[in-house]
Amino acid sequence: MFSPQPFRLAVIGAGPAGVYAAETLARTPEVKSGELEVECDIFDALPTPFGLIRYGVAPDHPRIKGIITALHRILGRGDIRFIGDVEFGTDLTFEELHERYDAVIFATGALKDADLDVPGIDLEGSFGAADFVAWYDGNPDYPRTWPLTAEHVAMIGNGNVALDAARMLSKSADELLRTEIPANVYEGLQDAATTDVHVFGRRGPAQTKFSPLETRELAHPRGVQIVLDPRDFEQITDAEREVIRADKRTDQIFATFEGWLAEQQRREAAGDEPTDAHGGPVQRRLHLHFWHRPVEVLGEDGTVVGMRFERTRLDDGGALVGTGEMVDYDLGAVYRAVGYHGSELPGVPYDPRRGVITNEAGRVTRGVGEPIPGVYANGWIKRGPVGLIGATKSDAVETISSLMTDIKDGVLTPAVDRDADSVLRLLDDKGVAYTTWDGWMALDAHEVARGAAATDADGEPRPRIKVVEREDMVQVARDGMKETADSRS
Incomplete structure (x- = not known):
């Protein structure tokens, strides 16, 4: 045959x-x-x-x-x-x-980032989240610097990419030294002006595409306060709560949101100062907004200054509809995380x-x-x-x-x-100048060695430090290929 x-x-x-x-x-x-x-x-x-x-x-x-x-x-x-x-x-x-x-x-x-078809999306200060992810992951085909001058930043989307990017923007650079981020990314995030990251979703807290693990991870970084709007939870009916409880994933995510909201309201009622999830001081805030449909990115002199949303709800048939209520937010940057293409x-x-x-x-x-x-x-x-x-x-x-x-x-x-x-x-x-598996093994060992020679904020060795420049990556790989070939001959 x-x-x-x-x-x-x-x-x-x-x-x-x-x-x-x-x-x-x-x-x-x-x-x-x-x-x-x-x-x-x-x-x-x-x-x-x-x-x-x-x-x-x-x-x-x-x-x-x-x-x-x-x-x-x-x-x-x-x-x-x-x-x-x-x-x-x-x-x-x-x-x-x-x-x-x-x-x-x-x-x-x-x-590539999928398009978000709203007016103003091409203004300076409007970015694709996939491009941002590629930057902080050290993709050699992306710029070495990223503009992080905005204090208030919007992340449009309710998927895991939106959460990843939002968490990276709100997490301290020192905490990220425990990971393999390249030196240029650490320096960029260390100098970032970000104080508030706003994540917007068109649907409600029960319709997010988050995973339970990634939802909980949002509160893990030190210095980050999760901020929720009680109004986003008020329109959820008893019947919808039954549907939520019937789905284990959704129930876990929703319970996490409700736990955060309850603690936030308790502190507000008691007049207590806000803290992060560890009881420490707040350095950045991560706002989760639901029932917000993007309408327009607002700009002045060609630059992002805010964004307009329409409040939404589910009709009796479960379809998402607009309420006609418009809400504007002052923002210095907008990231779309509405999918890949x-x-x-x-x-x-x-x-x-x-x-x-x-x-x-x-x-x-x-x-x-x-x-x-x-x-x-x-x-x-x-x-x-x-x-x-x-x-x-x-x-x-x-x-x-x-x-x-x-x-x-x-x-x-x-x-x-x-x-x-x-x-x-x-x-x-x-x-x-192609690379091979032997070349990757050499580059892998090189990155791990770079990490072992450095330390994180707690003085512990880092797991690895990525090489970012393509020429450097290829050089390390090709040297390793030659060394392996010589040893076999």
Whole structure:
């Protein structure tokens, strides 16, 4: 049934979607039994693997380490080859891949901020939260500095990205030294003028997309006071409370909000000074606003000075409707955290409205559902930026199932050049300073050593300090590649 030659697969994108696609293929019965031999290369435009897990999640999340450990274990086995610092469409074209691989899976994710279509969104001082996340995570393709001159900042959105960004803006820079943030990020946050971060959601406290853990984490930073508006909870009916209690996740989140509100009202009634969750002095305030629909970013002389919202509610059918009541807030900066949007890839069919590669069950399609043989998609670039790791794994099962069916049906055109090292010679000839797994191991060790040589605010060694400059990352990786090659020869 299968060719005696190894099946050659290229995966574009070394984040969870790309790694799990390759791993899912490796775990199929046909591959595990040896009936089908596979040679898989995973390419990434960055010099490092792990994609959005390294460059799109707040560094103070302990669960990140677990995800990276799992991905590290997969790529470190040696049966899947990582090739970094290679940009699809520039360093390596679709035609060059087609010559060397029997199939290609695109797993490039969704990195751009989704649009927020309100007047004034393009004013100076209006930002995308995804860009801010990339900055504080040390993505080499983003600026080294970030304008943090506003005292009052708005975060538009009620998802985990909004919470991550809001927490990073409200947390002290010294507390973040316990994480892997780069030196330039620490310096920027240390000098930030931020005193108040306002998180706005269109719906109520029972309709947030937060996780219970991330909700509780909002109150963990020292010096941060959580501020809630009692009015946002008054319109919740007894029937809605029954619905809340019936859902464990929602009930946990809502109980956390109500606990904060009760403590806030107790202190106000007693005339006590506000404190953080640890009883310490307040340095910054994190305001959670619900039932607020963005209407307009207000500006003067081309710069953000505030934002207008319409108060909302749920009608009898559970639909969100406006009340007609407008509320203005004085603000110096506005961040939109209303979702991600995938980017178009050269020569790959793309739906600009959804920000995804057009596909059916992972098979990339052109025209009206016509599949392109040997071309597939996985993850957010396949289905849009929704769901977490579990959904990405399910995506991979569907995509690899389509791929295996096509292999068995003989609809794929075999690669002409089947030399596994042909692509490396091509990149060398082009002068592309690609990185490999050996290079990543060297960079990983280098970053960990930098952390061990530094200390946090409590005098403890830091877990790592990220290298930010792409040239430095590549240099450390390439030196490690050469050292490893010399030791093996």
